[in-house]
Amino acid sequence: MYLDYAATTPIAPEAVDAMLPYLTQTGLFANPSSIQHGMGEAAESVVERSRSRIAEPCHGNAKDFVFTSGATEANNLAIKGIALAHRDRGRHIVTTAIEHKSVLDTFKHLESQSFAVTYLRPDSNGRIVPDDLLKSLSDETILVSVMQINNETGVIQPIEQIxxxxxxxxxxxxxxxxQSAGKLPIDLSAIPIDLLSISAHKFYGPKGIGCLFIRNRKRTPLAPLLHGGGQEFGLRPGTLATHQIAGMAEAFGIAHERQAQDLDHAERLRKLLLESLQAAGDFVVNGDPTHCLPNIVNLSFANVDASALLIALRDQVAIASGSACNSGAVEASHVLRAMGIEGDRLYGAVRISFGRYTTETEIVSAGRSIAEAVERLRTLALE
Ligand code: PMP
Incomplete structure (x- = not known):
């Protein structure tokens, strides 16, 4: 049973259908930059139509969206791009201690390039306090980066206020x-965000494609990470993957059409999961209980080590300890640590995440398997 949707989602069948013609049909596989012939022009118009389909539900300007290989690249482009293009104005940048590694490691890299970084800690529920952020700013500050939804706890950050x-x-x-694109509404015409990273494989699109929204490129100059053929307004050169882009646009459209329905479904599943886990007794849910997306549940079972639980469930239920990008190494979650969680609760934390294609039957059955494994591990610990 797959309950690791926060790591990646299965691709929507509609998105697969939208991609296939650009892989197989004569002419449609042409290079979208080869606009000297009709086939290239047809591929280019698919890319531009897709750009508009992604911009529309966020109320953004299509020309402000640059395709990348995913959110890791979009985060790198946004953060390094701004830092390097504006370093003469100031060398202080601000982020939070609970960001994804693709943000944290980029800031670490910039520290080595003589930027001063402030890492804001969240409150004990995993939320950043806007006043703390305001207090950290100085005349030297050029960039602030905060995630909308935390990938380990599902906690929603006060992005609008910031x-x-x-x-x-x-x-x-x-x-x-x-983690939020396609799952929560975002109105870029109303919220003054300058840069926003999106990844398709978190909303039932293909892996290896995402984009960076850059509000009004002329007023937000960025230093590109790559140099080459000038694609994507010179900000992300390289032949565009028409099929990935078409698949992402289709998946994004569906995610917006189904947003309320998908959220309702996740809320029902969350309730059912927590009910069926009652049999395991003695556990706590980590993270803000109200400001959170229902499809991510982070919890710690008393006296149960997360790695032992993951091994016990390995062939039955796919869940994560901490974030998938860190697993492999038994390393306590930097997110929970920043929230002040320690000891058994820190090392016992697991992340269960689900979505559109998860059924109620699967959740009840997974809840039962997890509760049984927890009970077995607690009994073993007593022997
Ligand atoms: N940021 C967050 C919050 C994420 O959850 C992820 C995916 N784990 C990423 C960035 C990286 O996205 P991608 O896999 O598209 O590089």
């Missing part, structure tokens, strides 16, 4: 929306 507070300052605001 964006409004920064609006009258000469500071760029970047949002990593990898």
């Amino acid at each position: 964006a409004d507070a920064l609006a009258d300052k000469n500071i760029f605001f970047h949002v990593d929306a990898a």
